[in-house]
Amino acid sequence: MTEAFAFLAAALAVGGVAGLLPPRPGPVAADGRAARMLRLLALAGATLRRATGAKAPLSLAQRIAAAGSPAGLGPRELIAAKLATALCGEGAGTLLGALAPGRLGPVLVIGAPAAAFLLPDWWLRRRARERADAARRELPALLDLLRVTVEAGLPPSTAFAAVGERTSGTLAAEWRTVGAMCVLGVPLGEALAGMERRLPLAEVRSLVAALDRAGRHGSPLAETLDAQARDARLARRRQIQEEAARAGPKIQLVVALLLVPSVLLLVAAALAAALLNGGGLALGG
Secondary structure, eight states: HHHHHHHHHHHHHHHOOOOOOOOOOOOHOHHHHHHHHHHHHHHHHHHHHHHHHHOOOOOHHHHHTTTOOOOOOOOOHHHHHHHHHHHHHHHHHHHHHHHHHHHHHHHHHHHHHHHHHHHHHHHHHHHHHHHHHHHHHHHHHHHHHHHHHHHTTTOOOHHHHHOOOOOOOOHHHHHHHHHHHHTOOOHHEEEEEEEHSSOOOOHHHHHHHHHHHHHHHTTHHHHHHHHHHHHHHHHHHHHHHHHHHHHHHHHHIIIIIIIIHHHHHHHHHHHOOOOOOOOHHHHHH
């Protein structure tokens, strides 16, 4: 068991240090056959994902961007945080494992550092999910404001900045970033592509694609934004209905496991008290 724990700790340490080191070309990159093999494997993986409908996993930098890059966090800082939490988990697991009875001790010694190593990833996923939910809630109203601003005569880049400055929230902050990038000379399409990377949502991808089509074909932008707002409201309504449908079985489970036994215990206690009182009176009579 000690050897397994040492192997796990060494594997985590090697993986973390490898993530902290800067990438540099090695013999694998220089070898043409190895490079071709890597390309073939990547192509096979992409073909398998398309055939099965699976999504490509996000890279570490993409997951950090989707979480909003909290506190300027980068890939190296995240790997360092994962190593630090793994070391803390190792200490806590060793302490708790020494106090735990039976076979629970070795499980804590091995599982605590592994769970602590994955804790920053869970935190990133939670932040990304919270940002996505907030952006979905804000999108329909902001699209209406953007449509009104465009109809008033402002160009799209200025309209994004104006709406973002007059509102608050996750999506409004992203729109302010888009407007600031356009002021610095970045094309609107490139600025919107950056927003799409920071908010990898289907609604945002649809908006960016619709704005690109409107710019290329010269279609009225106000009508495009109005259609996007309607679609965003429908998607939000479906999401609320799905969340309500998932909440129903959970509520029933809580009622079945907590409320019903509590009521039965109260009824049983009342019946027992009545029987005891009745028995005492009968004996006294």
